[in-house]
Amino acid sequence: MPPRTTSADASSGEGPPPVLVADVGATSTRLALVAGHRTSPSILKETMLPSRECGGLETALRDFLRGSSARPRDAVLAVAGPVVDGRASLTNLGWTLDEGPLAAALGLRSVRLVNDLVAMAFAVPDLQPDMLSTLQAGHHAPGGTLAVIAPGTGLGEAFLTWDGSEYRPHPSEGGHVDFAPVGRLQHDLLDYFRDRYDHVSCERVCSGRALPELYEFLRARKAAPETEAVARRLETVSDRTPVIVEAGLAATPCPLSLATLELFAAILAAEAGNFALRVLATGGVYLGGGLPRRLLPLLKGSGFLARFGRKGRLASLLARTPLHVIIRPNVGLRGAIRWALRLTDSGAGVPPPGGLTVSPAGAPGAG
Secondary structure (H helix, E strand, O other), X not given: OOOOOOOOOOXXXXXXXXXXXXXXXXXXXXXXXXXXXXXXXXXXXXXXXXXXXXXXXXXXXXXXXXXXOOOOOEEEEEEOXXXXXXXXXXXXXXXXXXXXXXXXXXXXXXXXXXXXXXXXXXXXXXXXXXXXXXXXXXXXXXXXXXXXXXXXXXXXXXXXXXXXXXXXXXXXOHHHXXXXXXXXXXHHHHHHHHXXXXXXXXXXXXXXXXXXXXXXXXXXXXXXXXXXXXXXXXXXXXXXXXXXXXXXXXXXXXXXXXXXXXXXXHHHHHHHHHHHHHHOOOOEEEEOOHHHHHOHHHXXXXXXHHHHHOOHHHHHHHHOOOEEEEOOOOHHHHHHHHHHOHHHHHOOOOOOHHHOOEOOXXXXXXX
């Protein structure tokens, strides 16, 4: 698939070379060639590709750069998987990436891999109020830790800590910890999944790829009626998640699809509260990814907040924790771009992950 250019594919002719940036998810890969400074980035070229159809990341990057007059020296690639010693295994895509060989193959001075949720977290302190939907205003503690949890194809988590002058993002693979069920229905769900998988993680039950299995679980229990039209559609599509979401959010919803989304939302609420406690997110919790944006009407219900804050003796702490949904799309790419343009600002090359910092004017949603 040829790149879709969304802005001028040209260099300004002045200043340092542009930087190649990517946000690589299990479903979609977004590529951009950017120049300028963190405060005023200029996207020279941008495209989005289906990840499983692009022939691998190296091929996608080669095709994207082909014919561009502006040639980058460095690349920052946000990827959906843990990054250790410059290598990444993309958990839900099956790709293995290595900074050194990838830079050599593309003829670049450097390639930096960063976890996609770290990239998203890097953008969070810069988000404006109109980029957020606040579920609970709470009380923002100045310099308090910020937690980011994003159910997409998988379940990503990251957090930011204040070091006295700047926010510093940190990776986490908390989405792969054991699923902790709440209530009889979720205990039955855990048993249902244990019959199918050796390890039942939070991601296994709280992600885009989980929705069809939640649907099957509830159908097997006869928890709600299944609309015949939805059943027929699900038999003909390879990706059932969008069908379930659409049917559950329809003006006249499919009862089984709606029950599936409500179960998903209940699990997400509990895990968001768990993550807030793990990192003591007194600065706020931010729900990212496409699913929270789509399910915003469900998340605004009182049941979501009740499940988020149902933490026994620490319920009062959760009641004070700000909770926001990020409604701006492509925040992961936005964060990767902000990091990449540190190169332009410093002239010292793309910083390593430990050098990621951001100085916000104020935490989003504060006040």
